[in-house]
Amino acid sequence: MLKISNLQARVESKEILRGINLDIKPGEIHAIMGPNGSGKSTLASVLAGREDYEVTGGTVEFNGKDLLELAPEERAAEGIFLAFQYPVEIPGVTTINFLKTAINQIRKYHEKEPLDAAQFLKLMKEKAKSVKIDDQLLRRSLNEGFSGGEKKRNEIFQMAMLEPSLGILDETDSGLDIDALKIVADGVNQLRSADRSFIVVTHYQRLLDYIVPDFVHVLYKGRIVKSGTKELALELEEKGYDWIKSEADALEASMV
Amino acid sequence: MSFQNIQAQFEAEFENIQKNLNGKSGSDFNKMRNHSFAQFKKLGIPTVKHEDWKYSNLKNLDKIQFSFNSDSNFSKKDLEALPFSSLEGISICFVNGVFNEELSTLGNVPKIKVLTLETAVEQIPEVIEKHYGKYVETEKEGLSALNNALSNTGSVIVIDKNYVLESPIIIRYISDVKSEDIAVNLHNLIVVGEHSEVKIVEIFQTEGQKTSFSNLVTEIFVDKEAIAHYYKIQDENDQSYHVGTTQVNQEDKSYFYSATITLNGGFVRNNLNLVLNGQYIDNHMYGLYIPNGKQHVDNHTLVDHKMPNCESNELYKGVLMDSSNGVFNGKIFVREDAQKTNAYQNCRNVITSDSATMNSKPQLEIWADDVKCSHGTTTGKLNDEAIFYMQSRGIPKPEAIRLQLVAFAEDVVSQIKIEELREMLDTMIENKLK
Structure with a gap:
C-alpha cells in the first residue's frame, strides 16, 4: 500500500529526515516511536503534503501512485488521512459544513455525484454515534473552544467520515487523559479493517496498549534505527530511549 | 493640488x-x-x-x-x-x-x-x-x-x-x-x-x-x-x-x-x-469591505460619548484583494461627563495579495476616569495551517481560502436582522470571494 524509500526532507536548511525506508501492507498498523526531535511528526507531515518541508530525495509510492507528486487535497482524495497533533481552530466554519465540503470535493475528484443534505446527515449521525461524539459539537465552529479531548475525538470522527485507506495519527495521545485516550483508541480500533492501514506516531507506549501495532519502528536523527514488534514498545517504555541513541550514535560514528 | x-x-x-x-x-x-x-x-x-x-x-x-x-x-x-x-x-x-x-x-x-x-x-x-x-x-x-x-x-x-x-x-x-x-x-x-x-x-x-x-x-x-x-x-x-x-x-x-x-x-x-x-444609550457598528482590483474603501467612524452610562461597540472587517486599498479610522471620544462608559472597537483585516494595503488607525480620546474602553486592530494573511488542515481533508486550496474568507465575513453579515438581505449578501460575498 505504502512504500517509502530513502526519503529525505528538510525544513529551511535543516535536514530532518535522512533516509527513511518503510513498507506498509494493507491492514497493518505501524507505530513510529522515538525521542523528541527525531523526525516523527515531520514524517507524518511530509506524507500528508505539508508545504513547510522540502523533500530532497527518495520516493513514496502509495497504491501505485507517486505520492510526492500530489497536492495535499489529492493525497486526501487518494485515501491519506492525517490526524493532527494540534487540530486547527477555524472560526465560522462548522464541522458539519467543513466535512460536507470535504466529502463532496473528494467525491468530485472521483467523478461521483455529491451527497445531498439528507444523505450527508444520515452518514454523519451514524459515524458520530460510532465514535461517541456529540452532535451539538459538530454544529459549532470547527475545533473552536473545544477541549483537547474533543479536538482529538473530532479528528477521529473526521477520519471515520472520510474512510481513508491510510490513517496517520500524529501524537494523537498527547494531552489526553486516560479516559479520553480510551475513547480515541476505541474509535481507531473500530476503523481497523483488512484493507485499511495506520501509522501511529507516538512518544509513549501508553497509546499502544489500546491500539496494538503489528510493527514498531524507532526513529532517531531522521532514520529508522530499530524495528520490531509490539514488544519493542514495552522495552522502550521500560528502558527509555538512551540505549537506542547510544547504539545508533556508535553505529553512525563507526560508519564515518 | x-x-x-x-x-x-x-x-x-x-x-x-x-x-x-x-x-x-x-x-x-x-x-x-x-x-x-x-x-x-x-x-x-x-x-x-x-x-x-x-x-x-x-x-x-x-x-x-x-x-x-x-x-x-x-x-x-x-x-x-x-x-x-x-x-x-x-x-x-x-x-x-x-x-x-x-x-x-x-x-x-x-x-x-x-x-x-x-x-x-x-x-x-x-x-x-x-x-x-x-x-x-x-x-x-x-x-x-x-x-x-x-x-x-x-x-x-x-x-x-x-x-x-x-x-x-x-x-x-x-x-x-x-x-x-x-x-x-x-x-x-x-x-x-x-x-x-x-x-x-x-x-x-x-x-x-x-x-x-x-x-x-x-x-x-x-x-x-x-x-x-x-x-x-x-x-x-x-x-x-x-x-x-x-x-x-x-x-x-x-x-x-x-x-x-x-x-x-x-x-x-x-x-x-x-x-x-443622553444616558443608557447602546450602539453597535459593524462594517465589512471586500475590495478587489484597484478599489479603495475608507471607513471613518466617530462615536462621541457625551453623557454617562452608555455603551458603544464596533467591529469592522476587511478582505483586501489584488491591489486594493483599505482605510479604517475609528475615533471614540469619552467626554468628562461620560462616566461609566463602555466603548469597544475592533478592526480586523485579511490581505490576500502582496499588492493590497490597509491603513487602520484607532483613536481614543478619554477625559472621564471611570470608563471601560478597548480597541484593537489586526491585519494579516490567512492562517496557512488552517488552509493546510482543510487541504488535508480533501478541500482544494482555492476552496479552502474561500471557505475561510466567507466565514470571516459572516461575523458581520450575521448581524443583519433582515433574513432576506442576509441571504442576498451571502450569495454576493461568496461570488466575489471566489
Whole structure:
C-alpha cells in the first residue's frame, strides 16, 4: 500500500529526515516511536503534503501512485488521512459544513455525484454515534473552544467520515487523559479493517496498549534505527530511549 | 493640488439652483444653502494634507466633467436586473439624484412618512425645521457643506412614536452612467420617534461604466427608547466616487445598530458619526469591505460619548484583494461627563495579495476616569495551517481560502436582522470571494 524509500526532507536548511525506508501492507498498523526531535511528526507531515518541508530525495509510492507528486487535497482524495497533533481552530466554519465540503470535493475528484443534505446527515449521525461524539459539537465552529479531548475525538470522527485507506495519527495521545485516550483508541480500533492501514506516531507506549501495532519502528536523527514488534514498545517504555541513541550514535560514528 | 475644474462645476450648479428657485430664494432653507456654499468655498474639497483624508485622494475628480441631475431612462426592468431588487419593503428610489416614483413603493402606513425632501418641506415643515441639517458638521467638513448647498432633494422618513415597523424601509440610489459622468448630492433625514423601531436599508448601485460622484448626507435622529437598524449596502462600479456621511444623534435609552457593507466601489469614503446625547444609550457598528482590483474603501467612524452610562461597540472587517486599498479610522471620544462608559472597537483585516494595503488607525480620546474602553486592530494573511488542515481533508486550496474568507465575513453579515438581505449578501460575498 505504502512504500517509502530513502526519503529525505528538510525544513529551511535543516535536514530532518535522512533516509527513511518503510513498507506498509494493507491492514497493518505501524507505530513510529522515538525521542523528541527525531523526525516523527515531520514524517507524518511530509506524507500528508505539508508545504513547510522540502523533500530532497527518495520516493513514496502509495497504491501505485507517486505520492510526492500530489497536492495535499489529492493525497486526501487518494485515501491519506492525517490526524493532527494540534487540530486547527477555524472560526465560522462548522464541522458539519467543513466535512460536507470535504466529502463532496473528494467525491468530485472521483467523478461521483455529491451527497445531498439528507444523505450527508444520515452518514454523519451514524459515524458520530460510532465514535461517541456529540452532535451539538459538530454544529459549532470547527475545533473552536473545544477541549483537547474533543479536538482529538473530532479528528477521529473526521477520519471515520472520510474512510481513508491510510490513517496517520500524529501524537494523537498527547494531552489526553486516560479516559479520553480510551475513547480515541476505541474509535481507531473500530476503523481497523483488512484493507485499511495506520501509522501511529507516538512518544509513549501508553497509546499502544489500546491500539496494538503489528510493527514498531524507532526513529532517531531522521532514520529508522530499530524495528520490531509490539514488544519493542514495552522495552522502550521500560528502558527509555538512551540505549537506542547510544547504539545508533556508535553505529553512525563507526560508519564515518 | 488643485480642484479648480471641479470647484467651478459646483459653483455653476449652485448658481443654476439659485436661478430656479421660483421666488423662494429668501426662505430660511435657502439662507442655509447660501451659508453652506460660502462655507464650502472656504473649506474646499479635502486634500491628502487634511489629516482625515491622508490615505484617500480625490485628485482625479478634477479631471472629470460632471452632469448634474442628469436625465435617465433607467426603467423598472433595469432595476429588476440588479441585485437586491427583490428585497421587499417600503422603498424610495433616486436615479441620478432625482426621485423616481415608478421605481418606488412608498406604501401607505399611517404612522410612517416616506417623502421627498421637497414634499416634506411643504407637508411637515416643523420636522424639517427641527432636524434638517442640525446634526451634520458643515462648518468643518467641505463636502458636507457642499452637500447642504447643492442637495435639492433626498428622502425624509419619519416614524411616529410607539410604532414598530417590521418590514424595512429601503432607500435605493441608482447612478445611471451609461452615457454621462454624473454628480449627485442628496440629503436624507430619518427621524425615529420615541419608543419606535425601524430598519433602514440604503442601497447604492450603478448602471453603466462611466463615472459617478455621489456626495451624500443621511441624518438620523433616534429619539428616546427608540431602536434604529441601519444598513448601508454599496455595490457600485469601479469608476464611482462615493463620499457618504451618516450622522446619527441618539437620545436617552436609544439603540442604534448599523452594518456598512461595501461589496464594490471605485473610491468609497464612509463617514459614520454618532453623537450620544443622553444616558443608557447602546450602539453597535459593524462594517465589512471586500475590495478587489484597484478599489479603495475608507471607513471613518466617530462615536462621541457625551453623557454617562452608555455603551458603544464596533467591529469592522476587511478582505483586501489584488491591489486594493483599505482605510479604517475609528475615533471614540469619552467626554468628562461620560462616566461609566463602555466603548469597544475592533478592526480586523485579511490581505490576500502582496499588492493590497490597509491603513487602520484607532483613536481614543478619554477625559472621564471611570470608563471601560478597548480597541484593537489586526491585519494579516490567512492562517496557512488552517488552509493546510482543510487541504488535508480533501478541500482544494482555492476552496479552502474561500471557505475561510466567507466565514470571516459572516461575523458581520450575521448581524443583519433582515433574513432576506442576509441571504442576498451571502450569495454576493461568496461570488466575489471566489
